[in-house]
Amino acid sequence: MDILNNIVSGFSVAVSVTNLLWCFIGVTMGTLVGVLPALGPLAAVSILLPIVFNIADPVTGIIFLAGVYYGTQYGGSTTAILLNIPGEISSTVTTIDGNQMARKGRAGAALSIAAMSSFFAGTVATIIIALLSQPLSKTAFFFGAAEYGALMLLGLFAAVSLNHGSMLKGIAMVFVGILLGLVGSDVNSGVVRFTLGIQELTDGIPFAILAMGLFGLGEIVYLLFHERKDNKIITTVDNLYPTKKEMKESLMPTLRGTFLGSILGLLPGGGAIMSSFASYAVEKKISKKPEEFGRGAVAGVAGPEAANNAGAQTSFIPMLSLGIPTTPTIAIILAVLIIQGIQPGTTVISKHPDLFWGLIASMWIGNFMLLLLNLPLVGLWVSILKISWKILYPIIILICLTGAYYINKSWFDVLLLFPFALLGYIFKRLDCQPASLIMGFVLGALFEEHVRRALIISRGDWLIFLNKPISLAFIVVTCILLIIGISYRKKNQEDNTKILKN
């Protein structure tokens, strides 16, 4: 009953004209900035931060920033689906099937499914925050270096499955990603490695540069060498909105994605970024038609998008109830709270109920606004694909180049785009999936960091990974997946041999 009263009071804060207005401005600006390649939630929140200091009420300021945060997530998916450019790590997976759907004339359906599953996940995550934020907030503490190391190992195995077709190619792509992720400073010792003496690489290769080069520019280079007969990216656009069959296909992946994202969003240190990857891997593993993944499977869009949005939302739980930022974007929002004189922690709910419950209510309202904003815009976004590529691609190149420069205000980053564009072209020719590389790039570095940290803590004793129950569970699951993968492959080979013999 208390919770119900709190939710009602939260809505009374969120539906004030000022808060509604700022929430709308936040989600709209977030969507618009998120659509620009290279600009993910972190950049959007940083850029729009000064506006918060001009807002008198800290609650309104946080509602605005939260709106920007999940608005950017929506916008990022749009670019991933339409232009095959992931704006941030979490939308990388959406490019695989979302862009394939777009190319088959189902861009509108892909965008609508992404918006609806995000809305559903956002709604569920909001309820989770309202009901379970206190007990769930402690989840972060169960995960130490050993647990994260084992989780990342599981993620790396799952990454192989992102590649459709050859498993060997999938493994190779993950390894290339791991190698690229090693460039930069070693977190544990501070030693700089594989930078070729280039100081700009001391902190590693920026994710956005890698993603824009491999996906966006790589695609354009491919087009230059293989001139299209038609003048447009897609020639036909079927129904703008999903069919009944597509809606049905998206239902269960959305539910599973929401569950996975809600759990992983609670974990700092790389948990949240795994949510969309994990959802994709699960959907592909349990699908009756895994061969459809990578060729425009609805589940490949619905699951990851739901996971992504649920994770973004539940990542607020450790921040609000414990003062722990789970992602860099949440860290900025946390900093804003502190600057405004609000100390996040166990007492925030009792000391600032208007902030806590108002924010929760505004999350649902913001998600609803995003749905209303995005569904009518689907037609406009889809029409981008009808533009001649001779006009559209130069614009994309321009956006990528300015975006690349903006990240660190560095010309080096702009130059770095080109080798990755070439690499993206080569991978496309070889039919290799850059998403596996991205997963290897992100998780490989985290895997190394956590494993080495665990070994420092245990003084070099590898048994630390087996002594901890959570870590042991992840290792067991990884082993089971490995055995299933190998036996499935063996069975496939035997079936193929039989078919050939017959």
Place this chain on the structure above:
Amino acid sequence: MKKIISFLVFIFFSLNTVVHANPDTSLIVGYGPGGTDTLFRVFAKDTTEHGGLKLTVENRAGANGVLAIKSYLQKQSFDNEVLGVTGGQTLFEAITNPENNFIEEFKFIGPVLKSPLALAVSSNGSIKSLEDLFDKSKPRRVVNIAVGGEFHRALATLIAKHSHHDVRAVMYKGGADANVALKGGHVDAQVDVYGWFIQQEGIKILGVAQKTPLESAPSLDPYIPNINAVNFWSIAVSKKVQNTQKIEQAIRQSYVKNNRTQYWNKLGYQIDDNLNSDYVQRVVIPEYNRWKKILVDDSNKKK
């Protein structure tokens, strides 16, 4: 179709203009958003609101702050840009990578914010007092100290040197990650700045790395003689910049009007506004030499 294209191009360039627009004056911070830059965001907010100078924080992360300093100092024109300097990192970068020693190339133009490093433990952890860590009569044990940066690691190294236990520094990506490990019981203690610790719940500050004890924390001096590990933050400009009166005045005015001294003290930071334009010569360089002696000379002796 042409209308749609024109519309999209218009949207793109309008957004680009908004996103990449130059603010009045940029305060360049060499770290990613959400950490050190928080302090500079308070500086910027005050100067904008009370000093009449619009300062906008820009994060230019990379190479422990070096990329931001380098790109700033390499400029021919310094219009509209000032630098947010974090003393600890700047000193340690200069010591570990002498080619990145930029200490004497800039001057401080804002008040200096200071906070000593401190050692904290979880409220329900096994280490309860400094005696548990330094008393030689206690049985030898494994102690892991979480650190979020090189300066923090230096204090953990000093603690390891003076404790008879098997003490190791475990590096994390920043203080927040290290704090989660501490509260989760995955490490035994954590080193960070005092000002950051007093905002955290569920921890106990065992000691501060300065001679004078603080109200809520004793000094580590009885266990580590002559300990003095104080981090500091300020706004700086290149020495090549001649006319800085306007911005100096704006920053000072914001402090006078806003009376931020109390605000910072409450958060565990002290303010040193006695700059006399020689802060680098008077404080920073001697600090650099002292740490260099502790870290480099000691390791040479060991070799």
